[in-house]
Amino acid sequence: MFGDVQARRLTNGFKLTRVGVTGVKKQVTVRRKGMQGCLNCIIDVYVDLPSNQRGSHLSRNLEIISEAVEMSVSQPVGGLEILCRDVCKELLERHEYATYAEVSIIADYFLNRTGPSGRISKESFKLMAQAYGKRGNGLRKIIGAQAIGMTACPCAQEIMRDMVRKELLTLGLSPEEAFEFAKRLPVATHNQRGRGMISIQVCDRRCVSLDEIIKIIERSMSSRVFGLLKRPDEALVVQRAHNNPKFVEDCVRTMAQKVVESFKYLPDDAVIVLKQINEESIHQHNAFAERSATMGELRAELGAEDSARANASKSEVEKND
């Protein structure tokens, strides 16, 4: 009876790369090292579709998601990337025509943070998880996070420090004394809200620590930020940021170094994506930096640079503008 519908199907029978549903909101119960509780998730799932089939069975996607979410209540999932993988497997199982499956999750996450004066308060983060793969080829899992911090521009600070030095000369200091003394002062620059992101492709046996990922992001900026800062705390944050000025590029490179140092057990072919967006206070637009590489590539560059450090003074490149 539905024959004519299906006959129409063949008049434009192209393969489709991804077909699915996006923006599915669910609460998932997670138990992971350092994390236990409910995460509010936004979920996207896709499979491919062969050229000779008109439609993908979208309601199966919702069945799979609902069952996985339901089961997490009694048996919490070990992580969002694990949930992504399990849903991926089930997608390939129930869409028998599919050769590819992909699942992405974004979730809000809250974590205790100790402020400069010891005060503990919850800060919010974003988690990003993904799994994807072709049938029979294994699935790749990715886990990541986004954290907000503060960056202070080293370039503008250099110029301001130069102004400070000139003022110090008027006090009778020698150029060398002025140079040294200026280093001790909290010299102005522009600073801004920054957003760092790390995503790490994980292998099956080891669970990557989300808290570690978030710590790396936070510590790769000029300073962490806090919801609650009394005046002395606020001064400490400002001082820390100005003692540790960072370009958007510096943030990404610091993340790269810390990822290499912290995740020694990850295989060389694990893909790492590192991003930093600085919501510049002196512009309407944002500054952006990104590195996408394998662990192997990052390791090689860190090694290469270790030996290069000896020659540092010879190869200085100026940032003139």
Added chain:
Amino acid sequence: MFGDVQARRLTNGFKLTRVGVTGVKKQVTVRRKGMQGCLNCIIDVYVDLPSNQRGSHLSRNLEIISEAVEMSVSQPVGGLEILCRDVCKELLERHEYATYAEVSIIADYFLNRTGPSGRISKESFKLMAQAYGKRGNGLRKIIGAQAIGMTACPCAQEIMRDMVRKELLTLGLSPEEAFEFAKRLPVATHNQRGRGMISIQVCDRRCVSLDEIIKIIERSMSSRVFGLLKRPDEALVVQRAHNNPKFVEDCVRTMAQKVVESFKYLPDDAVIVLKQINEESIHQHNAFAERSATMGELRAELGAEDSARANASKSEVEKND
């Protein structure tokens, strides 16, 4: 033939406060003092609906908007608030059952800005216009804008300056000398992207200058921002912001003062709304301040404060946290 539809209408015949369409995107040609060209607008229009009528005629709203937009091509409108008023009038004309009409427009706006070193470049702003009123009572028109700038926190700077003074004492300066010298230095604080907004209720005869509104917003923050800043320009912006630290409250009060000074011809009953949102660099959340008042109230407060200024030193109130 449609009788049964209408009969159902009376089973829940409540009045409706506003019925209309939102998110209508149109290009409007405007010719105003200092502005000529096409604005990309998002338009919302509403009328009220009596309890004995089932539906408002929504397509009439689109006819009115389309005609007004079309006409602006050959005969540019004198301002978005004028367009709002004209559309309002027409809404009341064609929705004969309506006793109230309201129109809001948001538009992107570009304006030449001269950077610190004389370089001219276009910066982007938001315009907000509105008209509303009850039939027979006249229409109120509102025009406003939003601009982005930079704010530097005076509170953190005070503490940092105190640290600078203590360092200066180690050079052998007296407390008084250290105090004076520290004032000349660009001392660090947290600074951030700020968004200021002014909306002004205008009377029919005079056209409020949008460029004046935007200038006031920009100059009420610690510094303006620019798309293109070469290193020396960047330093000038940082210096200016740090010489002019502003709380979110200061920005709104500066706007209030400048609005009173600049728009002398506005009547005492014109409603003024002033807002500032600072996207704090030391927090994930924003700081916010707002004043909503009539011109008469602002004028009275400015006058009151003029005489109060003499007693300034007696009534100091500290901001301790």
Added chain:
Amino acid sequence: MFGDVQARRLTNGFKLTRVGVTGVKKQVTVRRKGMQGCLNCIIDVYVDLPSNQRGSHLSRNLEIISEAVEMSVSQPVGGLEILCRDVCKELLERHEYATYAEVSIIADYFLNRTGPSGRISKESFKLMAQAYGKRGNGLRKIIGAQAIGMTACPCAQEIMRDMVRKELLTLGLSPEEAFEFAKRLPVATHNQRGRGMISIQVCDRRCVSLDEIIKIIERSMSSRVFGLLKRPDEALVVQRAHNNPKFVEDCVRTMAQKVVESFKYLPDDAVIVLKQINEESIHQHNAFAERSATMGELRAELGAEDSARANASKSEVEKND
């Protein structure tokens, strides 16, 4: 030592209507009739500021929020509007200079929903809560929700049904038979995603049922929507929506009626706001309707209409476009 900062304060000493922080993300533990668990909240808090004080103590706002959130872990709050009220009280307590306080919360909320074929699944909603008031005048509390549903246009359906009737005449049916028979058919119209919102001002003694509010919103549209619908369920939803076509105005009026019927214990001066936004499938723009009124006004109109119903056939008003 901070004297000069404070002296500057008086040069533009306007009162400020609202000063505070926006976008504070926190997890709040709530125990309310029919709800128990953690809500991810976005919180805004404000107080006013007298003209003779330069700054509001923004960190106190964060202290109050953090303490309230922290306390909810061991002692869950009875509702977001209760949390808003408690924070408001504390704001007035700790900002001794403030005469006004205001707190708003938006949160994601998940609730079990039974689909057409008995399948149970979680759907997502938005909660909105607020409290505000002047010192000494008591605080007003508001609780509300937003739910997504489906609306089918009655106007287009009428025309389509007319076409169906004409086709039926070709089968030899009489006009009366065609008229009756067409009523039994699921006739096409445009249908779309709709978002309904109700906010209710609550008095202290009684807790308004959020589940009741959400049910009213959902049942005021043409049909509820569900995350998971197998083919027969999908047909039931489509059928239900097309048997129950609703203008954007109808949705608001149905909400009004159901609110009057369901919340009999609310006092006449409680303010009710009802909104519906239909993301029209035949337009890029949205249709919008709103009623803002006191319970007393809604009650009066419902009563007036009861007696008016007898005269229904006399006062038909057509919707011609």
Added chain:
Amino acid sequence: MFGDVQARRLTNGFKLTRVGVTGVKKQVTVRRKGMQGCLNCIIDVYVDLPSNQRGSHLSRNLEIISEAVEMSVSQPVGGLEILCRDVCKELLERHEYATYAEVSIIADYFLNRTGPSGRISKESFKLMAQAYGKRGNGLRKIIGAQAIGMTACPCAQEIMRDMVRKELLTLGLSPEEAFEFAKRLPVATHNQRGRGMISIQVCDRRCVSLDEIIKIIERSMSSRVFGLLKRPDEALVVQRAHNNPKFVEDCVRTMAQKVVESFKYLPDDAVIVLKQINEESIHQHNAFAERSATMGELRAELGAEDSARANASKSEVEKND
């Protein structure tokens, strides 16, 4: 004097994949076949950065953008993808250390559309343009658009039509007569706002017609949508959509077919991306389909399917859920 800053640079000298600025808002004057005027653009630009250089010169990016935008006033650019390419070239020129450049632009676009009853009105669209490439390897240019339309679900309509047939049997029609008659009726289904997107990689010599791209998107859905529809127009749009029901997959496949037919001159290695997002009226979530392929692949599939059409009746695959 800046030596110590640069020395720090080498402690984490990783290569960076992309460094740049995002969210730069500019007005660009374009003159292209069928388009002349100002486009409000949001621009992102990136270059890569070698491991031995601390920072990319972000202000050069703004200089390049500003100059290109400025020049477009007197000499309009031939298309946003051309602007992207020109800016890319200049990025590689002025960032002498870069080996890769990338530029993306998103812009609002307005186009006249003739409604069902001949009424002409402006509708809004989104344009997306991009250029990127490695130094010495040539640059790839991409132009694309997003348009909004209406989709009606064929699956739910089949079930509803079946219900209609059963009703028709009660009139004494034979199953065959009922089957044929039901085809003539505008039978209900769920329909919704859909967003289609096409991006096409273009070669240097030929300019792809944006109006053609937009037409293809619009005509690949069940019906186009219009800002202004009077009642009879509205009925025509509803009728058209219900006579032409489309799954999200159908929309993408129709786009694929039309792209192959319309852009015959594109080389086989041009990359085509086709997407459709349906904002389902029966769900809170969206349906999504995508095809990413080369023109050669699409051509091969269209050919393959032409010959496959003869066997259509043998290979019917049902969509059961």
